[in-house]
Amino acid sequence: MERQNIFTILARDGHARRGRLSTAHGTVETPVFMPVGTVGSVKAVCPADLKDVGAQIILGNTYHLYLRPGDELVARRGGLHRFMRWDGPILTDSGGFQVFSLNELRRLGEEGVEFRSHLDGSRHLFTPEKVVSIQRNLGSDVMMVLDECPPGGSDRDYVARSLGLTTRWARRCREAYPAGAGEQHLFGIVQGGIYEDLREESLAQLAGIGFEGYALGGLSVGEKKADMYRILAHMGPRLPENAPRYLMGVGTPLDIVTGIENGIDMFDCVLPTRNARNGTLYTSQGKVNIKRAEFREDDSPLDPACSCYTCRTFSRAYLRHLYVAKEILSFRLNTIHNLRYFLDLTARARTAIEAGTMAALKAEIAAAYPEDGA
């Protein structure tokens, strides 16, 4: 059946693309930052807050929702959109990465990855077929294949063997959910570590299977920043031209702008939400640690260039007080601002690509975040 084109490129600036991704729950303007939901919520904020800060698409958490409350329960409640009352697009990762990052006890084999629940120690097996079934139960608009993300620093032999497993698993995911089988999109995940030739091999194998979108996995896992940027520069422009490109788990403001100039369309990262909760706030002038004594009597807004609820309403003195007093409101106000900063950054990139001024945006971000450089 003729597959409708789910992704349209509206403008370019070098390798950077301004695009539009269509999903069953609406269109996504790209480049886009995707706030990360952990156990069925983006910590400390509600769907109304997410809309208010300009979130378009958010991440659900396959691993956690499978373990609790259970993907079947979520399906019986009408799916994740209905369950968490988010009516926009949702992307879910396959959960394999989470198994590796959350579990000591796990076994990796051809069939899949066996692990023990970090909640009650019960044994589970994630196979390609199982993770497709879980994501179909959740009803996410973009599903990710089950892959193996080699630990940062893995040697070349390990990475070469691992990418073969990832391709075989990707093929089994595609067979479990063939193109055109439903409204959910299935994205492949390119592995290959920090080795250009293995990266190209992984991509060729996945492109041969055919996916609605392609992700760069295996980065932001402890490798040197220079290695990440080298692979990003090599592979970003090589990913299929007319499909959405997703750089998984990235990143800092400078990483995101660098990803965009290398042709990446979609990003997810826990930095804005996690750092909001430890008082590290991202602003147009760089990072602000709100707990610092210098803000005790500072009546100015956190970021004069930001129009979020937090910056429109409260002073730095008050935000510092809430944080020091461990008030729950501190988490919410800080998260609203940090999400707005990351979402505004990608919104500004969309405008910059249309205007051909991505280089200027990159220079501005590099100046505000000098510590983020390679």
Ligand SMILES: CNc1nc2c(CCNCC3CCCCC3)c3nc(N)[nH]c(=O)c3cc2[nH]1
């Ligand atoms: C932080 N760096 C990084 N993250 C990676 C991730 C996870 C991306 N974020 C998913 C969310 C995390 C919070 C809960 C909800 C899902 C990766 N995922 C997969 N499948 N494969 C990777 O190589 C892969 C590689 C990654 N590198």
Ligand SMILES: [Zn+2]
């Ligand atoms: Zn703000």
